[in-house]
Amino acid sequence: QVQLAQSGSELKEPGASVKVSCKASGYTFTTYGMNWVRQAPGQGLEWMGWINTNTGNPTYAQDFTGRFVFSLDTSVSTAYLQISSLKAEDTAVYYCARGPAYWGQGTLVTVSS
Amino acid sequence: EVVLTQSPGTLSLSPGERATLSCRASQSVSSRYIAWYQQKPGQAPRLLIYAASSRATGIPDRFSGSGSGTDFTLTISRLEPEDFAVYYCQHYGTSSWTFGQGTKVEIK
Numbered sequence: 691q692v693q694l695a696q697s698g699s700e701l702k703e704p705g706a707s708v709k710v711s712c713k714a715s716g717y718t719f720t721t722y723g724m725n726w727v728r729q730a731p732g733q734g735l736e737w738m739g740w741i742n743t744n745t746g747n748p749t750y751a752q753d754f755t756g757r758f759v760f761s762l763d764t765s766v767s768t769a770y771l772q773i774s775s776l777k778a779e780d781t782a783v784y785y786c787a788r789g790p791a792y793w794g795q796g797t798l799v800t801v802s803s
Numbered sequence: 804e805v806v807l808t809q810s811p812g813t814l815s816l817s818p819g820e821r822a823t824l825s826c827r828a829s830q831s832v833s834s835r836y837i838a839w840y841q842q843k844p845g846q847a848p849r850l851l852i853y854a855a856s857s858r859a860t861g862i863p864d865r866f867s868g869s870g871s872g873t874d875f876t877l878t879i880s881r882l883e884p885e886d887f888a889v890y891y892c893q894h895y896g897t898s899s900w901t902f903g904q905g906t907k908v909e910i911k
Binding site for chain 1: 840893899
């Protein structure tokens with residue numbers, strides 16, 4: 691069965707970087723793109739963009755350019771989201787999603803001094 | 804970019820009642836790319852409906868979706884206690900996704 695297992699919660703100081711992982715299993719990783727979605731506390735869902743797992747080409751939504759980087763390690767069927775120069779407003783749960791039907795469990799990133 | 808507007812923001816109903824949630828798109832979209840999700844606190848969104856009217860695997864038949872063009876609807880025929888949650892509509896286009904802002908279905 692398709693599963694997306696995300697890395698655990700992170701607590702970071704402002705200005706630091708964080709890398710969230712999303713390990714896929716139960717299907718051929720390079721067949722489907724991987725999306726990233728952000729949910730700030732008490733807020734709705736925001737699509738951040740997606741990465742083509744076949745070519746490695748990322749597409750970023752307008753509000754997620756510059757400090758956000760999607761990457762892959764296809765040898766371990768894993769997608770990554772890296773956020774640099776973290777700000778308090780980056781505090782959120784970050785989800786990976788393979789299409790509408792399959793979502794990771796979410797990773798809480800807290801940015802606080 | 805497609806903007807999705809959900810209404811109402813909050814729906815206060817009793818178990819056993821019918822819930823009707825609306826999602827309006829800023830431009831006509833293919834119903835093939837409209838989905839509805841349920842989200843409970845501390846959980847990932849759960850796909851209920853895809854292609855506007857197809858129920859996802861394991862979703863009870865009290866959930867139904869309809870609509871076309873710019874207007875889409877999620878209907879819960881008889882609310883069960885576990886249905887009180889936040890619901891999102893989504894346009895999952897070929898190059899981008901968009902979510903509505905959500906409708907909270909709360910116990911009256």
